[in-house]
Amino acid sequence: MGITKTDEFTDEQNQLAIIFKALGHPARMAIVEFLLHKETCICGDIVDELPLAQATISQHLKELKNANIIQGSIEGKSICYCLNKETIGKIQMLFTTIQTKMNKEKCCN
Amino acid sequence: MGITKTDEFTDEQNQLAIIFKALGHPARMAIVEFLLHKETCICGDIVDELPLAQATISQHLKELKNANIIQGSIEGKSICYCLNKETIGKIQMLFTTIQTKMNKEKCCN
DNA sequence: ATTTAATATCGTAATATTGCAATATATAAA
DNA sequence: TTTATATATTGCAATATTACGATATTAAAT
Numbered sequence A, B: 001m002g003i004t005k006t007d008e009f010t011d012e013q014n015q016l017a018i019i020f021k022a023l024g025h026p027a028r029m030a031i032v033e034f035l036l037h038k039e040t041c042i043c044g045d046i047v048d049e050l051p052l053a054q055a056t057i058s059q060h061l062k063e064l065k066n067a068n069i070i071q072g073s074i075e076g077k078s079i080c081y082c083l084n085k086e087t088i089g090k091i092q093m094l095f096t097t098i099q100t101k102m103n104k105e106k107c108c109n
Numbered sequence C: 001a002t003t004t005a006a007t008a009t010c011g012t013a014a015t016a017t018t019g020c021a022a023t024a025t026a027t028a029a030a
Numbered sequence D: 001t002t003t004a005t006a007t008a009t010t011g012c013a014a015t016a017t018t019a020c021g022a023t024a025t026t027a028a029a030t
Helices: A011-023 A026-037 A043-049 A054-066 A085-104 B011-023 B026-037 B043-049 B054-066 B085-103
Strands: A070-075 A078-083 B070-075 B078-083
Touching (some): A011 A026, A011 B011, A011 B026, A026 A043, A026 A070, A026 A078, A026 B011, A026 B085, A043 A054, A085 B026, B011 B054, B026 B043, B026 B054, B026 B070, B043 B054, B043 B078, B054 B070
Antiparallel strands (some): B070 B078
């Protein structure tokens, strides 16, 4: 097949899966890292830094944008991509919650 | 192509990508949720709960195990799968760090 | 209005993922 | 040891992803 049975899962599960799938590629992790550590957020600078063609990076940016991990804003002739605080915060909270819950269980530990 | 240029990225980027890719499927999110909220950790109980065939779930479990998100231990005739504290902790810390770093920047916000 | 520069989209080839039936393996019970 | 139960693996068809060249779009500069 190759098709995911989206209908069989909750909206929350599907939404989180979209976010994590977007993060699940080294180029996209590299983009997130870039946006976090470098001063610039300009698309062209990402293209200059990463070892992939411009078209490929544009695709990766689209996927990150689609998952609401980044957002783009027009900056003259260029586009500035930045991390989305809301989504990052949501994931951070999710893992904090998971960790708290885990500490109350005793399975396998 | 369809092949990821793994060599062009750092080990850290690749390792994180493996973890997030593993989380990037609703069935695997459902498994994580199951292990977090239900009392049992038995493979068969996951198969009973999820809307997928046993073979499919076995594959998903393998991918989560490969990413070190879960670990399995033999429990008589069955296998008990549990979340891996170390990996969960690592991701939790990562997002906390990202969030802290983000608050010091001013881009797009 | 043209030209230039930056980014997005299209088309396509190669490879990966998803899902399942069938089958194999492993462990406990009889 | 045979049988039953639980989980893993294999093989395969359908679909998705990755990567890139070529081309389109968009916005500033001339």
